Amino acid sequence: MVRQVSSVTVTDRRTAPPIEGLRDAVRLTGVSKVFGRGSSAVRALDNVSLEVPPGEFTCLIGASGCGKSTLLSLVAGLEQPTSGEVWAGGGRVAFMFQEPALFPWLTAAGNVELALRARGLGKAERRQRTEELLDTVHLTGFGGKRPHQLSGGMRQRVALARALAQDADVLLMDEPFGALDAMTRDVLHDELDRICAGRQLTILFVTHNVREAVRLGDRVVVLSSRPGRVIAEYGVPIQRPRRIDSAPVAELAAQVTDRLREEMGRDAS
Amino acid sequence: MPANMPPPVDKNVPGYAEKLTWLESLEAPSDQRSRRLAARAWGGLWPIGLAILIVLAVWQLIHVSGWKKAIFPGPGATLSNLWHQLQTGLLWQAIATTAQRAIIGFALAVLIGAVIGALVSRIRPLRAAVGSLITGLQTLPSIAWFPFAIILFGITTQAILFVIILGAAPSVANGLIAGVDYTPPLLLKAGKMMGLRRLSLYRYLILPASLPAFVAGLKQGWAFAWRSLMAGELLVIIANQPSLGVLLSTDQDQADMASATAIIIVILILGILVHALFSMADGAIRRRWGLTGSS
Numbered sequence: 001m002v003r004q005v006s007s008v009t010v011t012d013r014r015t016a017p018p019i020e021g022l023r024d025a026v027r028l029t030g031v032s033k034v035f036g037r038g039s040s041a042v043r044a045l046d047n048v049s050l051e052v053p054p055g056e057f058t059c060l061i062g063a064s065g066c067g068k069s070t071l072l073s074l075v076a077g078l079e080q081p082t083s084g085e086v087w088a089g090g091g092r093v094a095f096m097f098q099e100p101a102l103f104p105w106l107t108a109a110g111n112v113e114l115a116l117r118a119r120g121l122g123k124a125e126r127r128q129r130t131e132e133l134l135d136t137v138h139l140t141g142f143g144g145k146r147p148h149q150l151s152g153g154m155r156q157r158v159a160l161a162r163a164l165a166q167d168a169d170v171l172l173m174d175e176p177f178g179a180l181d182a183m184t185r186d187v188l189h190d191e192l193d194r195i196c197a198g199r200q201l202t203i204l205f206v207t208h209n210v211r212e213a214v215r216l217g218d219r220v221v222v223l224s225s226r227p228g229r230v231i232a233e234y235g236v237p238i239q240r241p242r243r244i245d246s247a248p249v250a251e252l253a254a255q256v257t258d259r260l261r262e263e264m265g266r267d268a269s
Numbered sequence: 270m271p272a273n274m275p276p277p278v279d280k281n282v283p284g285y286a287e288k289l290t291w292l293e294s295l296e297a298p299s300d301q302r303s304r305r306l307a308a309r310a311w312g313g314l315w316p317i318g319l320a321i322l323i324v325l326a327v328w329q330l331i332h333v334s335g336w337k338k339a340i341f342p343g344p345g346a347t348l349s350n351l352w353h354q355l356q357t358g359l360l361w362q363a364i365a366t367t368a369q370r371a372i373i374g375f376a377l378a379v380l381i382g383a384v385i386g387a388l389v390s391r392i393r394p395l396r397a398a399v400g401s402l403i404t405g406l407q408t409l410p411s412i413a414w415f416p417f418a419i420i421l422f423g424i425t426t427q428a429i430l431f432v433i434i435l436g437a438a439p440s441v442a443n444g445l446i447a448g449v450d451y452t453p454p455l456l457l458k459a460g461k462m463m464g465l466r467r468l469s470l471y472r473y474l475i476l477p478a479s480l481p482a483f484v485a486g487l488k489q490g491w492a493f494a495w496r497s498l499m500a501g502e503l504l505v506i507i508a509n510q511p512s513l514g515v516l517l518s519t520d521q522d523q524a525d526m527a528s529a530t531a532i533i534i535v536i537l538i539l540g541i542l543v544h545a546l547f548s549m550a551d552g553a554i555r556r557r558w559g560l561t562g563s564s
Binding site for chain 2: 076078092093094095097099101103104105106114115117118119146147148149162166
């Protein structure tokens with residue numbers, strides 16, 4: 001399935017006129033977040049505005065310390081903004097972390113099932129959905145294993161199945177493949193593509209890997225560091241299926257990297 | 270930018286992901302629990318057997334050397350005394366009484382400790398008020414409570430149970446509080462994002478996450494309960510209720526060293542057996558959670 005992306009060139013959505021009738025899945029308006037107080041206060045995010053239409057896969061990229069993770073926590077409602085407004089569509093929001101964050105006392109299936117239980121599903125339905133979700137992430141037959149019996153990639157697949165089990169409208173992903181080897185990551189990219197194609201899922205994906213961002217996103221948003229600000233946005237007009245090592249991906253990734261370097265250079269001087 | 274389609278590659282062939290899953294599964298740590306039960310039992314038992322042999326040998330040497338020979342019997346006389354006592358109903362009756370007190374006292378301590386631990390870990394002002402008090406109680410030797418308990422309850426089983434509870438409940442409570450406190454924040458975040466709230470968060474996340482610390486608290490609580498019970502049975506001697514403490518006390522009165530030593534061996538073995546039960550529970554949890562390291 002190919003998603004249409006309207007913007008090809010660098011756009012600044014903050015100055016773009018609001019589109020009538022289109023309801024964003026996620027919207028941040030002038031959001032700032034300051035940690036601490038007085039002289040030790042750290043401004044993690046500064047006046048960030050971002051609109052994510054429903055069903056869009058948005059990648060957030062920036063050097064470490066640019067407040068990417070803070071931004072996700074704000075959208076998740078785990079933290080409150082110091083100023084500005086965060087809107088997450090009012091629906092369910094799922095979160096996938098860099099670590100799988102699976103519950104070690106439950107099996108893989110048990111972890112997925114708990115998410116279904118939290119939604120109040122009945123036992124028979126839970127069992128059936130758990131099986132389907134484990135099939136979806138290609139873990140058929142591994143449901144009875146405990147997290148420590150699985151490899152890193154498999155644990156992250158369980159975490160993905162658990163996030164999908166929440167049947168959320170918005171999926172937040174905080175460098176979910178950052179700790180995996182390149183080959184496993186590559187396959188998980190394909191799987192994420194395949195899974196997204198079948199659902200109306202809005203994804204905010206944080207990464208510091210530019211190629212990964214271009215490989216996955218409909219749009220790549222570049223944040224500056226300390227404090228985090230939106231400095232550029234790139235639409236990704238590359239048709240799916242994509243490959244991380246294909247020429248168009250590499251080409252756009254180079255552009256984004258240049259922009260990032262420029263920003264970091266400015267920062268250092 | 271040209272939006273050209275990348276050429277189809279072999280990794281898009283159906284089944285590729287499955288193959289990789291299989292490859293990943295080879296990388297996953299495998300269960301090395303294939304050792305036979307008998308082999309594991311032998312591995313655990315021979316050091317114990319060796320330790321017992323060493324103790325008996327040293328004991329026999331002391332006996333042969335003639336130190337306090339008149340009042341201090343050797344292992345032979347003691348073990349035969351134990352063997353004879355095991356044939357009588359009295360020792361078994363005493364074991365039954367003591368075991369019953371231990372079970373009731375410890376069960377009550379666990380119940381009370383768990384309730385207090387749950388409340389204290391949950392309610393912040395209560396934590397500030399009671400938290401340090403619990404730790405204080407834990408360090409207080411429970412034998413100090415006996416005059417208090419005897420004045421309050423008289424020479425009764427209640428007095429003994431009271432001291433067992435005061436001895437063991439703080440450890441149980443502290444175990445639970447520690448478990449709740451050290452629930453990994455990342456798991457809490459994950460649970461909250463999943464939609465677990467309040468009671469369900471407690472039931473499905475915080476309680477299971479605190480299980481290892483809780484079992485550690487139970488283990489320590491048991492050690493305190495067992496000590497309190499033995500002290501209690503020596504101090505609170507109830508007529509017509511033979512217990513291990515009563516037997517020990519009678520031996521002291523009659524200067525029956527062989528019997529006294531035999532009873533101590535019984536107490537030691539009972540304590541070790543219960544401790545082994547807790548260790549098994551602890552080991553089962555660790556294996557389940559994958560906390561056993563390389564073994």
